Amino acid sequence: MITLHHPFTETAVRALCAGEAVRVSGRVCTGRDRLHKHLAEGGACPADLRDGALFHCGPVVVPLSPDPAQPSDGRGGWRVVAAxxxxxxREEPYMARVIERFGVRVVIGKGGMGEATRAACARFGCVYLQAVGGAAALIAQRIKRVAQVHFLEEFGATEALWELDIEGxxxxxGIDASGRxxxxxxxxxxxxxxxxxxG
Amino acid sequence: MDWTDTLAELIRRTTSDLPADAEAALCRAVDVESPDSQAALILRALVENTALARQQSTPLCQDTGTLTFFWEVPPGTDTAALEQAARNAVARATHNGWLRRNTIDTLTGRSVDSNVAEGCPVCHFEQRAADGEGSCKTPRSMGVPPMKHGQDARATPVRKGFCKSPEGHAAGIEVWLLQKGGGSENMSRQFSLPDETLGAGRDLEGVRRCLLHAVWQTQGFGCAPGVLGVCIGADRAEGFLVAKRQLLRSLDDAAPEPELAALERRVLEEANALGIGPMGMGGTTTLLGVKIAARTRLPASYFVTVAYLCWACRRRGLRVSSDGSLHWLN
Structure with a gap:
């Protein structure tokens, strides 16, 4: 099986072919509807997405400590129980713009995307990966650490940008950088x- | 008995422990797909995920969905107290990480972190008549007409959970929980026949065309392999409720009406021949089950309502008998 590690290079991404199975490791950022709209409409991104991965995912998280005074937008302090x-x-109206603006190399999600994203993958050297939909316990096991969380107050826990360190x-x-x-x-x-x- | 404790345990089981019939269907599907295919790889991950979630008591899917409680209660039951217990149980389950913070205030866009709000979770109450005789009573909305004594076998209940237990449970309370994710709910739909673009007339052939079209349209959205809950007839609102209730049926049962049972089998077989496969990446496992119920309709209307459920068919039930004893129903 092919392994991909953050930071993802254009060469590594362009070498991938639709249908190949891969394992992804290193830093991955989650983002859903709120984040994509924010980024596509010119908003700033507090995480570095260049040569990075954007994971269409809203995880189930629990605080490691029950202390309510814990800083809500800080480093660590969270455990992902399902992701x-x-x-x-749903991100199709924004995805191509986000890939172009922030230099995203890997998009992880489910179900595929439309023509604009397919074209952006080919043009900017990005790949779309299908994760196993609903396999939340298994995927949570691959998440080794919550590095940071952004937009927690503004977007809520599910829509927030979680920086996750993952392994395997x-x-x-699903969509390769040749446009297939x-x-x-x-x-x-x-x-x-x-x-x-x-008939 | 503390209903909040009991319902929190019902949520824990529902969110983390896939029913045996669904797990068995996934295992059978692994053997059907060719071993090196993406389909087999995905299905093996689903089976592994199912075991892991059960072992850890963690959500088997991160979208813990809309929680709908279907209650069957004897006359005189304090349903407001049961509804409050359901709300308390949801808040506790959310705190425990069994449910995602999955509720958004539609007007402000803010997260409702407790997952408790007006009408959330959803509770449907039905009163069960205390008919002490040996017949089974099936709730109207389970897809079978209410049975009268001496009626023929067409009214045989379709799912054990809503049958009278041998000891009778006229004074007992039964509740089923369905957790249905947003990706699958987005794919539920309603057709009004005749539909010229689908070539669908007001007959079972028209229904078949709607269902196959719905499966084709769902690829890339709700996580396949899925289950179709279908209501033919009724008005628009009741159609969605009846269709959703079909998702409580076991994957292994069949509609009591022979013509609907035949349609269930046929649509399942034909949908799986479309080649859509798990997650829409190709393969022969697109649906795990088709569950159809029919209702009367107005002369002017002919609705076909489809409730699509992803592979994570999270449904669990329990019954509390009049003596306070608790029975898990699956």
């Missing part, structure tokens, strides 16, 4: 079969 990909297509997260290349999308292929082939079934 997995959310449906990526399993994924499959496995989802488009499955969609086209299944559309043909559906037409045959419905």
């Amino acid at each position: 997995g990909p959310t449906t990526s297509i 997260l399993e994924a499959v290349v 999308s496995l989802y488009d292929e499955v969609r086209d082939a299944s559309a043909m079969r559906l037409r045959r079934l419905l």
Whole structure:
């Protein structure tokens, strides 16, 4: 199995082909609807996304200490008990812009993305990885540490930007940097079969 | 008995422990896919994840979903107290990390960190008549018409959980919890027949066309392999409720009406021939089950309502008998 480690180089990313299984390690940042809208509309990103990975994920987190005085936007202090990909297509209106603005190399999510993201992957050297949807206990096990959290107050825990240190997260290349999308292929082939079934 | 404790335990089991029929279906699917495929890799991860979540008592999916409690209570029950216990249990389960902070104030955009708000969690109460005789009573919304004594076998209840237990439970309380994630809820939909673009008329062939179309449209969204809960007929609101309740049925049962059972089998087989596969990456496992119920309709209306559920079909039930003893129902 191919292994990818942060920081992700353009060469490593461009070498990947749709359908290949990979394991991802190192720093990964989570982001969902609120963050993508913020970033695409010109907002600043407190985490460094250049040559980084953006994971479409809202984790289940619990504070390590029950102390309510613990700084809410600081380093550590949290444990991820469940984490997995959310449906990526919701970020389609923003994704291409975010890849371009911040130099994101790896997007991790589920279900694939649209034409604009596919084109941005090819143009800027980015890859879209399919994580296993709903496998939250397994994926949480790959998360070794919460390094930092941003936008906790503003966006809430689920939509916040969590900087996670991960080890060996399993994924499959869904859209590669040559612009090939496995989802488009499955969609086209299944559309043909559906037409045959419905006569 | 403390209902808050009991319901918190129901949430823990539901969120972390996939029912045996769903786990068995995933295991069977691993064997059907070719060993080196993405489909097999994904399905093996789902099976491994299922065991891990159960062992750790952690959520098997991070989207712990909308919590809907389906209650069946005897006459005179204080339902407000039960609803309050459900709310307390949700707050406790959230604190314990069994539920994600999963509730957003729609107007302010702020997180409601307790997961408790007006109408949240959802509770549906049905009163069970205290009919002491040996027949089974199936709630109207389970997809089977209410049974009258002497009616034929078409009214046989479709799921054991809503049957009268041998000792009778006229004074007991039964509750089922469904946790349904947002990705799958976004994929639930309603068709109004006839639908010219689908070539779907007002008959079971039209229903079949709607269902296959719905499965095709769902690829890349709700996590496949999924389950379809379907209601044919009813009005729009009742259609969604009945469709959702079908998701409480075991994957291994069949609709009591032969024509609906046949349609369930056919749509399952045809959907799995589309080649969509787990997570929409190709393969032969797109659906784990199809569960259809029919209701009457107005002459002017013919709705086909589809409640899509992802592979993480989190449903658990319990019954508290009149003597206070607790029985887990799956």
